[in-house]
Amino acid sequence: MEEPINRSQGGESDMECSDNECYEEYYYDLNDDSDIEQVDPSKKDPEHFEYKCLLEEQVERLLNETVERLSNMLDITPSLAKVLLHSHSWNNNEIVTKYRENPTNLLVTSRIEPAVSSTITHNARYIHCPVCVTPQSLDKFYSLSCSHMFCKDCWTTHFEVQITQGISTTISCMARDCVVLAPEDFVLKHLTRPNMREKYQQFTFQDYVKSHPELRFCPGPNCSIVIHSKEMKAKRATCSQCKSIFCFRCGMNYHAPTDCLVIKKWLTKCADDSETANYISAHTKDCPKCHICIEKNGGCNHMQCYNCKHDFCWMCLGDWKSHGSEYYECSRYRENPNIAHESVHAQNVLFQAREALKKYLHYYERWENHSKSLKLEEQTLEKLRSRINQKVMSGLGTWIDWQYLFSAAGLLAKCRYTLQYTYPFAYYMDPGPRKELFEYQQAQLEAEIENLSWKIERAETTDRGDLENQMDIAEKRRTTLLKDFLDV
Incomplete structure (x- = not known):
């Protein structure tokens, strides 16, 4: 008897969710917009993504329905239908077309x-097993x-091994050079031990899900949820x-606006070059005015020297007062105009290698800096939470009165997370007008994020209206960049 794809027991619960309904972690906490006029989220939010979070039994039912449909259409056993679907990424139409x-x-x-x-015919009553x-x-x-x-x-021993x-x-026939696959019903017929049958069905289920383009296992530790979406895009999913x-x-x-192939290249490069980058990129810098050593202990890149009170940018060490107009130069990597001349005429390999490392370190330092800033700003949030708790206990307002500060911290993390992933995107971009536009928007976003971070770190002395206005500006910068450069 044919056994359906079924490994789990227990009652079924509805765990479907859309991108705006799933609870999100610290990096993606959003404000409640229930009082705002609702518009098409796919137009409002470039990261909008329709999907469902399914339990294993729901996935099994979905797969079995596809198997049954193909089995009836081609008049074949469900086991053979599974082999066909698995080898064709569960594309029913493609299989039917090829079959016809x-x-x-x-x-x-x-x-x-x-x-x-x-x-192969055997006339004898007894024959020798080739194994x-x-x-x-x-x-x-x-x-x-294959006969x-x-x-x-x-057969039993072969399957168990x-x-x-x-x-x-992908279990195939035991004969030498034979590639014919053993369908599920044939394997189960020869498995007598319950633990082996259960393990086999567990592995086949995993293989079916991995081969299905509309399904993705949640990568969380010990999580059994499967994400289902008809949009096979590099979009954010939340379990x-x-x-x-x-x-x-x-x-x-999640790595927007950088696409999947580029982020894999970038992470591989970072893993290969991390020791060099960590060696060259120090954790402390000297104040550009009094040259005293300063350690960064917050997420904001707007630094103030504790010795001479000079305000400067942590990344480029430029004067912060004139930074608003020059921020574009801070975030953009400036190609050395002599590279082409040196490579063509002098063929100075060492020079090119040094410039390549310099370019990589420019982007890596900023990538790593924003990663550290995210962690430091989490610590800032915890300190803020503790101070607000003391205020509430002292009767200075309620938790609701101070909730806007946590919304600001969540939005800051969301914007900085996006900004962090703009650097591998920019690193692999070809020079030209599009890269110049991207770097301009990247710089605008970075400037607004640092302003927001500065205000949050001084939240108790910052006007609420001023802070909420800065939140709106930062999110608009982030959304604009994603709309223009997110590959959908």
Whole structure:
């Protein structure tokens, strides 16, 4: 009897959620906009993403419905339908089209039928198993569509060894050079131990989900939720159970506006060059005016020397008073105009390598700086929470009165997180007008984020209206950048 995709037990609960309904972690806490006129979220928010958080039994039902539909359309067993779907990324239409054009070719390329048909007849009552070389009656032997006969015990051993190694949907015939796959019903017929059957079904379920373009396992530790979406895009998904936030397409940490391939290249490069970068990039800097050593202990890049009270930018060490007009120069990497001349005429390999490292360190230092700022600003939030708690206990307002500060901190983290991922994006961009526009918007966003961070660190002396106005400006800068450069 054919067994459906079913590994879990217990009652089913509805865990569907949309991007705006799922609870979000610190980096993506949003203000309640229930009183705001609702518009199409896909137009308002460039990160909008429709998806559902499903339990295992819900995923099993979804997969089984697809299997049943294909099985009925092609008049084949559900097990063979699973093999076809798994090998074609669960694309029903593609399978039906190929089947109508050339059914034999489809079955061969899907490893259901052998490339060369062979029929082996056995007239003797007893035959020798090619594996264990034990003579047994013919009714003890079984074969796949390739007609390679093996005894039941050898099939069982073969399947158990493969399953122990984590193999399930790609288990093939035992015959040498035979690539015909063992369908699910054939494998289950030969598995007698319940733990092996359960492990096999667990592995096949994982394989089916991984091969399905509309499904993605939540990467959270020990989380069984599966995200389902018909939009196969690099958008932010949030697990309704463990609250993990990740990119739906690649399963890594959410990385807008940088796309999946670029962020993988960047993280690999950072891992390879991190020791060099950490060695060159110091954790302390000298005040550009009095040259006293300063350690950064907050997320804001607007620094004030405790010795001479000079205000400067942590990243470029420029005077903060004139920083508003010059911030564009701070965040943008300026190519050395002599690179082309040196490479063409002098062919100075060392010079090019030094410039390449200089460029990388420019982006890496800012990437790492914003990562550290996020952690430091979490600490600032905890200190703020403690101070507000004291105020509430002293009768100076209620938690609701001070809630806007936590909303500001959440928005700051959200904006800085996006800003952090603009640096790998800019690092791999080709020079030209588009990169200049991106760097301009990046600089505008960075300036507003630092202003917001500065105000939050001094929240108790900052006017609420001024802070909320800064929040609005920062979020608009972030949204504008994503609308123009997020690859959808």
